[in-house]
Structures are given as structure tokens and as C-alpha cells.
Amino acid sequence: MLNIYDAQGQGLVRRESADSCAAAVWVDMLNPTKDEEAFVERTLGIDIPTREEMREIEVSSRLYQENGAHFMTAMLLHLVDTPNPQSTDVTFILTDKRLVTVRYADMKPFPMYLSRAEKGDARADSPMQILLGLLEASIDRQSDLIARLQGDMERLAGSIFEMKGGTTTRSRRFDVVLKQIGREGEVAAKSRESLHQVGRMLTYVGNVAVQRNDDEPTRARIASEARDAQSLADQVSFLQSRIMFMLDASLGMVANEQNQIIKLFSVGAVMLMPPTLVASIYGMNFKHMPELEWPYGYPLAIGLMVCSALLPFLYFRRKGWL
DSSP states (O other), X not given: OEEEEEXXXXXXXXXXXXXXXXXXXEEEEESOOHHXXXXXXXXXXXXXXOHHHHTOOOHHHHEEXXXXXXXXXXXXXXXXXXXXXXXXXXXXXXXXXXXXXXXXXXXXXXXXXXXXXXXXXXXXXXXXXXXXXXXXXXXXXXXXXXXXXXXXXXXXXXXXXXXXXXXXXXXXHHHHHHHHHHHHHHHHHHHHHHHHHHHHHHHHHHHHHHHTTOOHHHHHHHHHHHHHHHHHHHHHHHHHHHHHHHHHHHHHHHHHHHHHHHHXXXXXXXXXXXXXXXXXXXXXXXXXXGGGGOTTHHHHHHHHHHHHHHHHHHHHHHHTOO
């Protein structure tokens, strides 16, 4: 689908007809078909990268200049409000007269920027300003995601270090906590990778602004967004460290509970060894065993087995092993 916008004052006006593509300041290609890609290529004289080309990880394939147009591809997150945000590659093609965006996901930063532009809160009078507005909206969404991650970390910390209940209940809750930690770690990894790519893209945009002799406010805005992206990336790195700490703490508590169970079995086995020895002795089938003729031989053997089990139990209790 082609969304074509013209600059009008401080805002943008959407054109319903694709014939105005050549005069547009922004052409947004959402899930474009082959025919739409061919039409834009013919009209604008640029080569639209395919979805496979957008997924290439080499820097030379993501940030490059061709025929006077600057091609920039970055991995951005969408579905940020859901428990499992997804990543998608978005290509920005910047020329002197227009900006072309190629994306295969309906991302909230795009309507967010359009809403700001309509209210006059975001500049939309040039392709560079539109590009910076879209990146700024994407960084804002990343900030919301990081704030949510921080809240999730606080709740997880409370679940881990204030866990109460019986062994069975705690074990089930540890299973849930470990899954939550794994999910939050995956989201944090995606967020960090996206922020790194946005930061690298802003560095490239800054070089483009210098080459084009853009005004100082535009360069300052690029530098500010780059600092914001780096600051958020550092914050995500801290969250990843905290996630690893909570993962280690959870695994340590699980191991400690397992050790407690093994210790109980070990102590029980040691306590049963002396009674087993007594029972084994009197279970031998020798003909001449004096105790077999004693009237009180049976209760004496039972009492001896009880005492031989009780003494190790009292010793272990005194040592604090039980």
C-alpha cells in the first residue's frame, strides 16, 4: 500500500492518488506489492530494496548511497504494548526532495509522528525533518518499552526474593519466574539491538547532514537523538545485567532447594544404617546365637535399632543439619 504525503505548512496532507508520487515529500510503502515497487522505481528513479535485501546484516548493505539517494535500513520494534514485541526491518531512502520508507509491519511510530505533525508539534517541511521525526517517535516507543521492562523487573524481584509457601508451591512459581525472566531477556536483547542500529543510522544521518550543509538546528537534533538512543541502550544493558542476576539468583534458589532435599535423603540414609546393621545381624541364620533364646531378645533388638537411629538424629539436630 502506498501512502503519499505532501508538505502543507507545518503538517502533512495525504494524497489519495498515486499520480502525485513525483511531487510528494514523503512516500510511505507499507507491505508494497511488486507492481507498487516497480511504479515507485519508475516514477522516482530509485531502486527499492527487496525484503531479502533489507534483511542483510552487512553495514554496507544497510547504510549506503546510490544515485544521489541515501539508503538506510534499521531494525525497529513494533507491537511494543504486547508481552512479545516483534522486530522488523525498515528502510529509509533520503533524497533532496523526498523521503521514501519501506516497511512490512504496521508500526505505531508512524501514526504517532503523523499525529504530532498535524498538531504542529513536529516539523514536516522537509524529508530530513520527517526522517528525524519518525526516528524520534521510534525512540519514544523504545523508551516506553524500557519503562515497562523496569516495572516487570521490580515485580520479578519481589516474586523471587519474597517467595513464600510450601516446597511444591515455590517450585511451581520458580518455573513461572524462570519463563518470565527468559521472555524479558529476549525483549531486552531485541530492544538493545534495535537501539544500536538506530544509533548507527543516526551517525550516518549526521554525516549526510554535514555533506548537505544542513542548518545547525538540524545537526543538533540529530546529535540529541543519537544521545537519546545511546542512553537508552546503556539503560537496556543495565537491565540485561539485572536480568542475569535474577536468573542466577533463581537458579541458585532452585539448586538450594534441591540440595535440601538431597540432604534429607542423605541424613535419612545415615540414620537407617545402624538399625539396618542390627536387623542384619539378627537376621543371620546361624544355629548358635545366644540371643535367640532370650525371653526379651526381640524387644531388646527393637530398642537397640530405635536407639541406634535416634542417636544420629539427635547428633544431626545438634549440628544444625536438620
